[in-house]
Amino acid sequence: MGDVMTDSRRRRIGAGLGAAALALALVTACTSTDESQTPSEPEAPMTQHDLHANTDEATRPPVASGDEATAITIRNFSFGLPDRVSPGETLTVVNEDAVEHSVTADGDDLFDVDVEAGATATVSVPDDPGTYSFHCTYHPEMTGVLTVE
The missing domain is CATH 1.20.5 (Single alpha-helices involved in coiled-coils or other helix-helix interfaces)
Known part of the structure; x- marks a missing residue:
């Protein structure tokens, strides 16, 4: 049994x-793992330094690109400017960084626009020919000069 x-x-x-x-x-x-995939390491929290050092194309937010000849492009905490613009022209401001910036005239309240991270805005150029210094109110080390002819 x-x-x-x-x-x-x-x-x-x-x-x-x-x-x-x-x-x-x-x-x-x-x-099981797929041999074609690479394991990734966990991401560390971003610091203020990381925001200023954002140079990796893959981490930038997508934005609508403007015509480079009539646009101010903010990238890596610096301004990309057209060589010259016409009096009274409207410029597109494209912010490719991951933080908010501004384009603010240094004097006479001629122009001032805030641009959210990854967004676009417009700014009107002064009617009088000349050179106009400007800065970012959030990051005073960011400066530029707009030439109106």
């Missing part, structure tokens, strides 16, 4: 083996 197995016992053993096989399949599926 030691070698005789009842149907009830066979079903219990079969069920146990089936459950073990299912558990092994789930563990294998959850822990």
Whole structure:
């Protein structure tokens, strides 16, 4: 009688083996990796320095690009300017950084526009020819000179 197995016992053993096989399949599926994917390391929290050093193209927010000839482009905490603009012209300001900036005239309240991270805005050029110094109110080290001819 030691070698005789009842149907009830066979079903219990079969069920146990089936459950073990299912558990092994789930563990294998959850822990297998695709050879084409590279494991990534966890990201550290961003610091203020990281925001100023944002030079990686992949981390920049997408923005609508303006015509470079009539646009001020803010990238990596600096202003990209057209060589010269016409009096009274409207310029597009494209902020490609991950933080808010402004384009603010140094004197006479001639122009002042805030541009959210990854956004665009417009600014009207003064009507009189000349050179106009400006800065970012949030980052005073950011400066530029607009030439109106």
